[in-house]
Amino acid sequence: MDDQNDITGMAAFPNGDDGTPSVNVLTQYVKDLSFENPNAPAVFQIAGQPKLDVQFNIGATQVGDGVNEVVLKIEARAEVEGQVMYLVDLSYAGLFGLRNVPDEHLQPFLLGEAPRILFPFARRVLADAVRDGGFPPLMLEPIDFAQLYLSQSGGQGGIGEVAGHA
Numbered sequence: 707m708d709d710q711n712d713i714t715g716m717a718a719f720p721n722g723d724d725g726t727p728s729v730n731v732l733t734q735y736v737k738d739l740s741f742e743n744p745n746a747p748a749v750f751q752i753a754g755q756p757k758l759d760v761q762f763n764i765g766a767t768q769v770g771d772g773v774n775e776v777v778l779k780i781e782a783r784a785e786v787e788g789q790v791m792y793l794v795d796l797s798y799a800g801l802f803g804l805r806n807v808p809d810e811h812l813q814p815f816l817l818g819e820a821p822r823i824l825f826p827f828a829r830r831v832l833a834d835a836v837r838d839g840g841f842p843p844l845m846l847e848p849i850d851f852a853q854l855y856l857s858q859s860g861g862q863g864g865i866g867e868v869a870g871h872a
Contacts, residue, residue, distance in 0.1 A: 729815065730803040734827055737777060738797040741835045745789050750840065756784040756791055760846065766816035774802050776820040778828050782836070782844055794835050794844070798828035818855035825849060 743749070763779040777799045784791040802820055804812070825848070833843035 725806050727806045727808070727811070728804075729807065731823060732773065732801040732803050734798070734800040734824060736796070736831060737799040738795070739831065739835060740793075740795040741839050742793040743791070743839050744793070745791070746840070749786065749789050749791050752786050752789060754786045756786045758844070759783045759785075762849070764817050764821045764851065766813075766820070769801070772804055774804060774816055774820075776800050776802060776816055776824065778821050778824045780828060780832055780846075782832065784841070784844075792836060792839055792841060794832060794839075796828060796832050796835070798824055798831060800824050813859070814852070814855060817859075818852035821849075821851040825851070 760780065760782045762781070765777045765779070767775050767777075769775045777797050779795075779797045781796075782792075782794045800820060800823065802816070804815070807815065829846050833845055837843040
């Protein structure tokens with residue numbers, strides 16, 4: 707076998723230098739969580755279908771060399787017959803290690819793909835908080851963050867935030 711090839715037959719980089727782009731989820735965490743039930747116990751006596759308003763925002767910040775924090779912020783408000791049932795505000799974050807990612811792919815990843823990775827975990831935290839507040843769990847439908855990013859950026863990089871309404 708040639709010294710320049712590894713066991714797969716692919717060319718090896720000298721001194722272990724690898725120019726291949728890579729992304730790793732370093733950690734995920736609840737950055738902020740707030741739940742309010744301002745009209746308890748009276749709100750539990752009201753029958754009716756609640757009106758739900760859900761808003762979300764995605765922000766990305768470089769926190770170190772090759773490390774970016776992506777924060778998925780979700781705010782939900784439920785009302786029934788003009789009475790607030792609950793307000794929940796969640797900021798769920800992840801640290802992403804990025805190496806050799808071309809600049810033109812950085813923002814689409816951070817504001818489109820990274821929130822998709824975080825969303826199932828944030829959705830569970832949100833559902834548990836609402837359930838623990840005495841209400842049926844709030845189960846959000848999946849969100850196409852990549853399409854949202856493309857529609858808000860016009861396909862252009864260079865923005866650090868995406869917002870939407872579910």
